[in-house]
């Protein structure tokens with residue numbers, strides 16, 4: 001049993017490790033030129049150096065901050081709209097169609113507009129993330145609420161739950177698994193939006209670091225930024241998964 | 254003796270369809286009523302009206318002399334399906350809608366329905382019979398004056414069904430709860446009820462007092478007699 005657990009932890013990492021070793025090997029014997037791809041050790045060294053100067057942590061923090069603020073803003077708006085439209089017929093009829101129409105606009109196509117509106121201000125990046133996150137959260141919250149079993153709600157009424165209790169005990173938990181799907185999806189969009197926004201218009205953040213490094217042909221920094229984005233993406237996915245496991249215990253027999 | 258429940262000229266319609274027509278009925282404290290009748294004759298509708306989940310188009314329901322309006326907080330309904338919140342543990346499902354110190358009582362009720370030790374499990378792990386036991390505990394924890402049972406045993410196999418009938422009879426008599434059971438199963442009605450109401454096309458066709466002592470025996474000739482007469486009454 002224990003043995004199996006270890007195997008599960010190790011086996012998925014064999015392939016990446018082999019790739020990494022081969023990459024390092026071919027770089028060191030010069031098969032891969034460092035003008036095409038720097039070696040893993042170069043990237044790591046660069047990472048250490050930029051950490052020491054404080055440049056890397058500062059930029060990570062800035063990107064993280066934009067991501068979190070945008071996610072919280074877009075997530076809350078999407079969540080509230082989804083809940084209200086899911087629960088109240090009137091709001092549903094008034095708002096849902098319009099929201100579904102707006103949803104068909106790819107949010108990254110707004111970039112030129114956003115730059116005109118906000119310049120390279122913080123607001124530009126946060127706005128793009130907010131818009132990107134809003135729709136998946138909205139859609140999944142809305143559908144989550146719609147698919148809550150009406151018989152459960154009727155049971156709640158018959159057992160004396162008031163409106164607020166009906167929401168906290170039945171509607172919200174019933175919609176939660178769908179909402180969490182939205183959250184995971186939105187986290188992906190959050191990073192993509194941020195990368196694009198920071199690459200195109202920014203003077204700080206990971207995306208800016210990469211763009212800036214391109215101008216000076218600093219391959220190692222570019223690759224480092226890509227790796228950092230990957231790590232941040234993985235990190236948020238792990239958090240989302242942890243939330244799912246924690247709140248979905250009941251569905252596991 | 255004053256009736257606990259007094260139903261006067263109750264009528265219900267869905268659109269143009271008359272589902273109940275001038276139903277009048279008195280139910281006395283601690284009485285066990287069974288309602289039988291063909292599918293679609295309005296049995297569930299009647300219970301939903303009594304629990305306040307639906308509002309009648311005409312007529313009145315009163316409990317203890319007071320008109321029932323909105324959800325009837327003195328009545329609890331047990332549905333044909335269990336309707337648990339799958340994300341709550343069994344004990345949490347039993348305590349739904351309660352505040353304060355309900356856990357102790359929930360535990361005690363689960364024990365009473367024979368499910369001690371199942372408190373911290375999720376309902377998904379229960380068998381059909383066990384689910385209805387938890388549902389019974391959930392209905393009883395509110396200490397309702399009036400317990401409405403809408404074919405709660407319909408989905409169970411014959412053996413589990415008999416066990417559950419026994420359990421319901423014992424607990425309801427012990428707690429002196431007034432019960433109204435809707436069932437397809439005439440034997441079940443004769444087994445449990447003091448009085449059987451036959452419903453036809455939304456109207457009370459006849460009432461039958463079951464004068465048999467508890468514990469009733471299915472093989473008993475008087476028991477069989479009631480069953481046969483009632484079957485005839487429904488089918489004719």
Ligand SMILES: Nc1ncnc2c1ncn2[C@@H]1O[C@H](COP(=O)(O)OP(=O)(O)OP(=O)(O)O)[C@@H](O)[C@H]1O
Nearest residue numbers: 267268270272290291292293294295296297298299
């Ligand atoms: N919400 C509703 N809207 C429209 N018609 C309804 C509604 N609920 C019930 N009916 C109709 O009312 C009639 C009585 O339904 P009810 O559920 O009370 O029957 P029942 O006696 O409980 O039947 P069964 O034994 O099959 O459960 C049926 O003809 C049904 O189609």
Ligand SMILES: [Mg+2]
Nearest residue numbers: 296297298403
């Ligand atoms: Mg029914």
